[in-house]
Amino acid sequence: MDILISGLLLGGTYALMAMGLNLQYGVARIMNLANGEMLVLGGLAAFWLFTVSALSPILTAVIIAPLAFAGNWLLYRYLLLPLVRRAKTQGQLEVDSILATFGMSFALVGIMVSLHGEYFTYSYLATPFSVLGSTVALNRLVAFGLAVLIGGALYYWLNHTYKGTAVRAVSVSTEAAGLVGINVDKVSALAFALGGAVTAMGGALISTFITLDASVGVIFTMKALIIIIMGGVGDIRGAIIAALILGLVETTVATVVDPGLTLVAAYVIFLGILLFRPQGLFGRRA
Template structure:
């Protein structure tokens, strides 16, 4: 029973971070209509930004959020402005070509980082990296709890932004009907640039929060792109609330999988769930709630 509860808590905490990753992907999916297959690689960049700040300047990874999120916001906007938006204007090019472009961007980011930092494993060992707190006999990872709290705050802030501000409403309008949005005076291209920046900043936060508990190497982006993809599909493409459910589900599945089946199956379990959802619930969780 204790092991079960422990796994449950660990899964939910991790799920909060996964939700953050999925939310970024979902926002981009909604507005651009494409899957951003460089999502995990953007997160990897944020992790290296955090690492550099920690290793060379002694900045605590949590404070590094103040740098990593804005940097990735700008990087995301530049990618959209100069690499993805121009593709949309070329006649007879399918939206799929933008997806291929994101694959290419992901590879370039990975190789640039490999060039600078080599393929060596790095880690940001903070004083609290392996610290645990005990609550009623269950051990809870301290860095993972902090990560969960920050992820929750960011998620709430994102929802507030999307619902209560004109810019947030414009983003939702573009994702629901870009042409009608233009008739309302919304510059859809500008919104796409901002959304890509926002999605990148969200995944940057996840990367920075994960750094104290993860090894870092250039290829770490790939597995996280796959996770983001799984979360987005689980949630029902383009549904923000669904992305949270998707994130928590994946976190739980990975936690229970690695506890009860074996550590080495952690990543595979997510992909198996992904296949099951595609087969039996093709619309994701969104189909269940009808919102």
């Protein structure tokens, strides 16, 4: 029961960072390798505001969301949109976006090292709390609850609003979406910016119970990539379920085998999905 509860709590917070990358890759067609650095930036902001001003990381997540949205919109508009318009094929766009965001990730790491070159951690709601007979840290429970709330709001927006329907239409086919009058560039910019905001909020929440540093973003990018491929590119529901599965697997391996093998377990899942079900759990074959 301890493994089940801990795994679900970890998977719930993983879902936030995966939903962000899913919007960026599944809708805007940008494989953002700087996604993990955006998460670490959100965590660093929460750390600073908590240690300097005793501001709750939950409130920080609310504050940084519009800032991250604006920053990611500018990145898409002035750095990535020219690549989208230049690319003659989807394959060329993926290669160009990988190279561009790979360089961006190094730039963000350099900025964060210059601002705060050490590990950063703080104590927030680090008190034991009993759930179904298992004891967990309250900060993990709060982060999971907020992740569920944000994920539910995003799912509702995508499925029950005009803008959300436009985003889903673009994720299915940019050509068909354009033919029915949807401004594909604007919707893609919206999805990319919203994905960055969700990821930054996830970083603020994750920082309450995980020690972060500037160089750890690549690990979160890899895990987010595993989750969206496992769940199906562009499928928010699939990303949430895949994140819970990854959280359960990592917790089980760390508890039963060895904590150092959690990344190995994640890679094995990734390899298995690529080999046997490349469209993901909820994706459809092309």
